[in-house]
Each structure stands twice: as structure tokens, then as C-alpha cells.
Amino acid sequence: MKKIMIALIATCFTLLTLAGGVGIWGYKVVSDFATSTLNTSESQELVLKRGTSFSYLVSTLEQRDLITDGWKLKALVKLKPELAKIRSGFYEIHPGESVTQLLTKLIKGEEKVFSVTLIEGQSIKEWKQVLKALAHSQFDENVFDLVLQENGDESGLPEGKFYPDTYHYVAGDNIKSIVQQSYKKMLQELDAAWALRAEDLPLTSPYELLIMASIIEKETGKASERPWISAVFANRLNKGMRLQTDPTVIYGMGDSYKGNITRKALREHTPFNTYRINGLTPTPIAAPSGASLIAAAQPADVHYLYFVSKNDGSHVFSKTLTEHNRAVNKYQRNR
Missing domain, CATH: 3.30.1490 (Dna Ligase; domain 1)
Known part of the structure; x- marks a missing residue:
């Protein structure tokens, strides 16, 4: 009997040792799997609909060859149940991302x-x-x-x-x-620009500033010229001159504009034809940038009344009509 007891104890010890060894081996396999990278060399999108189960996620990752041993992922969430609390959403899987990193993203709901x-x-x-x-x-x-x-x-x-x-x-x-x-x-942005406006600005409201900024935006091809273009328009308004700016006419033409402003469009008395109306257009003609808002609020301290394009995004500015006509002949009429 004593020998039998010793044999049983020895057998139990051996089994426990084996079980412990298997457990340690299994834990290491699962832990290594958790830190392993997903099998992809390019970004992929992953959509999890509301109510998606963890088993469905495992099957999806296997079908797309992102992982090869789904049982390891299931074993991982047995060890760490919190990793199974995935959220629905539209996600992006990146090359080099580990299994744990993906699960963390899905748990936090960090969508693409x-x-x-x-x-x-x-x-x-x-x-x-x-x-x-x-x-x-x-x-x-x-x-x-x-x-x-x-x-x-x-x-x-x-x-x-x-x-x-x-x-x-x-x-x-x-x-x-x-x-x-x-x-x-x-x-x-508009409130901030209006608060910084020049004292002699010929505009009576933030909305007028918005209109002016939109016109400046459409006239500029060179950012540094915004304050000068603003000054031209402000100077003309202060003198009771019409703005006479092409972008407003183009906006008023709508779908009829095909790349050129027609003589008919220039003669037509519309709310946006600044060759025919006094003052500003009734609404903005585009979305102005913050830089154009500031330029509209703070025109440059110059006395120019005209400008003409040099066909390279920049302009020639003039104080008199005579100077302006010379610039037009040089850059627009090639005379």
C-alpha cells in the first residue's frame, strides 16, 4: 500500500509538473501572439457594424489573412477579458501594428x-x-x-x-x-478682424468687411499684395469711386461665365456689376481667408487707386489714371 501511495503521489506530481509546463508554454505562446504584428504590408480598412461579436472579428481577421491562428486570439481574451470589449466603427489597420494595438484601438473606438x-x-x-x-x-x-x-x-x-x-x-x-x-x-475670425479695423475704414459693419475681404480674396494671386489691393478699394470708396473689379462681375454672371467677361455683362446693371453700381456688392462673392479678413480691416497706408495684372499673379499699382493706362498698355495690350 505504501508503494502504491508513493507511486500515486509521484504520478500526480508529474502530471502537475506537465500541466504547469503546458500552462507556461501556452501563456508564452499567447503572449507572443499578442505582441506579434498583423500580416499586412499596406493599410486596410476594417468595418465593425453595431453588435459585431468578438468571434466574428476573429473570423474576419483570419479570412483576410491578418492572423493565422484565431484560437490564440480567443485564448488571449480568456486571459484578458477586457480586450473583448470592442466597439463598432470604421477603422484602419496599419502595417507593423500588433494584435494588442489593434484590440486597444477597437476598445477605445479610435476610428479612421x-x-x-x-x-x-x-x-x-x-x-x-x-x-x-x-x-x-x-x-x-x-x-x-x-x-x-x-x-x-x-x-x-x-x-x-x-x-x-x-x-x-x-x-x-x-x-x-x-x-x-x-x-x-x-x-x-470676422469678429477678431473687425476689432482690429483701421479708424478711417470706409466700412460700417462686420458684414461689409466680409464682403470686402471676399473681393480681395478673388483679386489676389500674391498674398503680400492683399493689403495694397485692400487700400485701392478703400481709397476708391472714400473718394466715391466705383470699385470696378472683374471678380464681382464674374460672380454675377453665374453659369453664363465661360472664361471671358462679355461686353454685355459689363454694361448690364446687376447688383454685382461694380462697373455700374456704387459701393460694395450685396453679398460676399467667395469664402475669404483669415489673411484677406485682416487685409480688409487694415489696408496698407498707400494712395493707390488702380491696379492691373502683370499676368504672373502680381499687379502694378498706380495713383493716377494716366499711370494706370500706361501699365494697362504694357501688360494687357502689349503696346
Whole structure:
């Protein structure tokens, strides 16, 4: 009996030793798997719908050959149950990313971030085409009007009231959130520019400053000239002269503009034909940048009344009509 007891104890000890060894080996295998990198040499998108189970995630990763031993992933969450609390969303898997890094991303809900740039100098019509083409987002044709209404602006005139910048969103977002950010930022930038306005500025409201900035934006090809162009327009307004600027005419022509301003368009008395109307246009003609807002608020201290393009993005500025005509003959008529 004593020998039998000794044999049983020895056998149990051996089994326990083996079990311990297997456990240690299994733990090491799973731990090594957790820190191993996913099998991909390029970024991949991973979409987890609401209610997606962890088993489905494992199957998906196996089917796409991102991992080869799904049982190791299942064993990993047995050891660390918190790793199974994945969230639905639109994710991006990067080369070199480990299994644990991916799970951490899914647990935190760190979805892929998309970006869109609303370019200065463009119109609401042009921006709508950009927003409409965005992937994985919800677009409403009336989004700009809706944002105005929600902010108490009942004018129905969205042009120029939204700030050009790069904005970010995640899959499924309503584009209205981007437009709302753009609207709020323009209010902030416009208020800041208006607070810094020159004392003798011939503008009576922040909205007039916005209109002026939009015209400056469309006239500039060289950023450093913005304050000078602003000065020309401010000087002309102070003297009761018409602005006579082509971009306003082009805006007023709408879809009829085909690359050239017609004589008919220049003769026509429209709200945007600054060759025919006095003062500013009734609305902005584009989205001005922050630099154009500041230029509109702080014109350069110069006495120019005219400018003409040198066809390289820069301009020649003149104080008198005689000087201006000479510049026009040189750079536009090649005389």
C-alpha cells in the first residue's frame, strides 16, 4: 500500500509538473501572439457594424489573412477579458501594428479620421460639390441654409459666411457638423478682424468687411499684395469711386461665365456689376481667408487707386489714371 501511495503521489506530481509546463508554454505562446504584428504590408480598412461579436472579428481577421491562428486570439481574451470589449466603427489597420494595438484601438473606438479642405476663394456652390463627393458621410443639399437657421441667421444668404479650412470627420458623420464648425470659425475670425479695423475704414459693419475681404480674396494671386489691393478699394470708396473689379462681375454672371467677361455683362446693371453700381456688392462673392479678413480691416497706408495684372499673379499699382493706362498698355495690350 505504501508503494502504491508513493507511486500515486509521484504520478500526480508529474502530471502537475506537465500541466504547469503546458500552462507556461501556452501563456508564452499567447503572449507572443499578442505582441506579434498583423500580416499586412499596406493599410486596410476594417468595418465593425453595431453588435459585431468578438468571434466574428476573429473570423474576419483570419479570412483576410491578418492572423493565422484565431484560437490564440480567443485564448488571449480568456486571459484578458477586457480586450473583448470592442466597439463598432470604421477603422484602419496599419502595417507593423500588433494584435494588442489593434484590440486597444477597437476598445477605445479610435476610428479612421477623414479630412476635407474647404478652399478659400471658392463659392458655396463649389463647396457643395466637394462635400457631396465625400466618402462615408451624410450630405444634405440645404446644409448651409440649415446651419444659418439653427444659428438664428434668417437672411438666407450663406455666401462668404463659412470659414475655409481643413476639417475632420469619421465615417457616418453628418456633414452638417463640419459646416457648423466652419460657420462658428468664420464668426470668430470676422469678429477678431473687425476689432482690429483701421479708424478711417470706409466700412460700417462686420458684414461689409466680409464682403470686402471676399473681393480681395478673388483679386489676389500674391498674398503680400492683399493689403495694397485692400487700400485701392478703400481709397476708391472714400473718394466715391466705383470699385470696378472683374471678380464681382464674374460672380454675377453665374453659369453664363465661360472664361471671358462679355461686353454685355459689363454694361448690364446687376447688383454685382461694380462697373455700374456704387459701393460694395450685396453679398460676399467667395469664402475669404483669415489673411484677406485682416487685409480688409487694415489696408496698407498707400494712395493707390488702380491696379492691373502683370499676368504672373502680381499687379502694378498706380495713383493716377494716366499711370494706370500706361501699365494697362504694357501688360494687357502689349503696346
